[in-house]
Amino acid sequence: MESTVQEINQKVKDANAVINDLMREIGKVIVGQLDLVERLLMALLANGHILIEGVPGLAKTLSVRTLARVVHTRFQRIQFTPDLLPADLIGTLVYNPKDGAFTTKKGPIFSNIILADEINRAPSKVQSALLEAMQERQVTIGEHTFPLEDPFLVLATQNPIEQEGTYPLPEAQVDRFMLKLIVTYPNKKEEKEILERMTMGKEIQIHPVISPEKIKELRSLTNQIYIDEKVKEYILDLVFATRDPSQYKLESLKPLIAYGASPRASIMLTLAAKAHAFIRGRGYVTPDDVKQIGMDVLRHRVLITYEAEAEEMTSESVIKKIFDQIEVP
Numbered sequence: 458m459e460s461t462v463q464e465i466n467q468k469v470k471d472a473n474a475v476i477n478d479l480m481r482e483i484g485k486v487i488v489g490q491l492d493l494v495e496r497l498l499m500a501l502l503a504n505g506h507i508l509i510e511g512v513p514g515l516a517k518t519l520s521v522r523t524l525a526r527v528v529h530t531r532f533q534r535i536q537f538t539p540d541l542l543p544a545d546l547i548g549t550l551v552y553n554p555k556d557g558a559f560t561t562k563k564g565p566i567f568s569n570i571i572l573a574d575e576i577n578r579a580p581s582k583v584q585s586a587l588l589e590a591m592q593e594r595q596v597t598i599g600e601h602t603f604p605l606e607d608p609f610l611v612l613a614t615q616n617p618i619e620q621e622g623t624y625p626l627p628e629a630q631v632d633r634f635m636l637k638l639i640v641t642y643p644n645k646k647e648e649k650e651i652l653e654r655m656t657m658g659k660e661i662q663i664h665p666v667i668s669p670e671k672i673k674e675l676r677s678l679t680n681q682i683y684i685d686e687k688v689k690e691y692i693l694d695l696v697f698a699t700r701d702p703s704q705y706k707l708e709s710l711k712p713l714i715a716y717g718a719s720p721r722a723s724i725m726l727t728l729a730a731k732a733h734a735f736i737r738g739r740g741y742v743t744p745d746d747v748k749q750i751g752m753d754v755l756r757h758r759v760l761i762t763y764e765a766e767a768e769e770m771t772s773e774s775v776i777k778k779i780f781d782q783i784e785v786p
Contacts, residue, residue, distance in 0.1 A: 462683045466740030472678055473738045478666045482527045486661050487520055488654065489647035496636055496753065497524050497612070499732035501672055502679045505635025505725060506591055506611040508576075508626075508757065515640045517614040521572045529668045530569035530608065537579035543586035550599045561598050566590050569606055569669070573613035577623045584630050587611060591633040608672050628716075628760070635725045636750075637757035675735075682731040684742040687786035689727070691744055695751060696723045698779045699759050707782055713765035713775055718758040726754045744785045752776055 476498060483494050493509070497520065500507045509517045518534075525532035535546060548564035565571075566587070576584060590596050594605045613634070616623055631637070643651065654661070694705065700717030702710035730746040737746070752773060759772045 462741055464740075465678075465681050465683060468678055469682065469735055469740040470738050472675060473735070475667055475671065475675070476736055479527055482663045482666055483520075483523050485663050486523045487516060488650045489643045490516065490520065490640065493520055493638055493640060495733075495736055496638055496750075497521070498736060499729060499750075500610055500612065500635065501528070501608070502675055502732040502735055503635060503725075503728040504608065504610075504676055505728060506633060507613070508631070508634040508637045509612070509614045509640060510617060510637065511614075511640030512617060515642065517640055518572065518574055521570075521612045521614070523663065524612070525570045525572070526663055527666050528570065528672070529665045531606075532570045532572070533565045533568035534572040534574055535565050536574050537576050537583065539579060541579045541583045543583055546583065546586045547590070547596045548598050559599065561601065561603075563598070563603070564596075566596060567603070567605065569608055569610070571609075571611045573611055575616060576613040577615040577626055580624050581627050584624075584626055588629060588633065591630075608669055631757045632719055632721055634757065635729060636753040638753055639756075679728075679731050679735050682734055682740055682742060684727065684731065685786075688730075688742050688744060688747065691783070691786050692723055692726050692730070692747055694783050695747070695755070695779060696720075696726065698783055699755065699776070702779070705779075705782060707779065710775055710778060713761055713768070713770055714759060715762045716760040718755055722755060722758045726751065729754050748780060748785075751780060 479498055480494060483497075487494060496507060499505070509521075511517055522532070522534070544564065546564050546566050548562050548567070550559040551562045552559055573587070590605060590609070591611055594607070594609050596603050596605065611634075615626070642648075696718045698705040698707060699714060699722075702708065702714065726747065729750045730742045733746040733750050734740070734742045755776050756772050759776055761770060761772050761775060765771075765775065
């Protein structure tokens with residue numbers, strides 16, 4: 458086992474050069490936002506979708522478009538609006554009056570990287586049209602089911618729920634996102650650099666540095682990254698503590714949690730931890746990888762009660778208490 462871990466560790470170190478190339482190219486456009494950029498790359502490595510939340514103007518859309526430009530894949534931006542229909546996403550059957558037959562017209566979902574821009578500005582029936590595509594990587598139109606190309610990633614942006622004209626995402630939809638990221642304002646130094654870059658009137662040139670075949674190769678290597686039994690137990694303890702806090706001496710949290718994290722959270726936390734280890738150039742997962750990525754995996758999967766809201770508690774504060782209480786291996 459030891460030699461296997463060492464071999465994987467060396468392979469990851471050798472393959473890590475492409476991650477540096479990706480970050481360098483993305484960094485030509487995106488100033489700061491290191492966590493956001495790293496997690497976008499983690500989505501590539503772990504084959505997971507990402508939901509990015511933040512107020513307008515924080516380069517959420519630009520970050521996703523930049524990622525698409527550094528990958529040799531097809532990119533499709535879908536602007537979510539209140540009048541959007543499910544058929545506008547997945548496609549529909551078109552009737553031909555000449556021969557009386559129906560032909561399939563595929564929608565924009567048939568691409569590799571999908572930017573679902575301002576996803577919460579469309580009603581639930583439209584958001585739900587993504588469910589099959591995000592989970593099964595296929596789309597059913599009429600009687601026929603069509604597989605989606607690999608890689609297939611949905612990178613969605615949304616404005617905070619409190620903003621006017623937004624619809625809350627269905628729980629089933631939210632759970633399909635591996636990570637939910639909260640984007641904050643840049644600091645003064647970063648904003649000055651943004652100001653200087655974006656007011657010169659010059660287009661910033663970036664180049665594709667990775668192919669779909671290479672992405673599949675890196676994903677296969679990411680899946681091989683070693684994770685110890687103790688780290689697996691740590692992940693399970695974190696997830697189970699969201700369902701039954703009293704088992705972990707967190708009785709005070711029981712009335713604050715309406716629904717805990719699903720088994721998908723355990724899977725996503727493991728995959729995300731492996732991808733985080735890969736980006737750090739390691740062939741093995743440490744508890745710190747789990748802690749670094751844990752909030753992004755769990756914040757949208759733990760639903761709090763009205764009592765928690767009355768006490769001005771958020772899902773983040775509940776999860777933080779769980780992380781503070783659960784013993785680290």
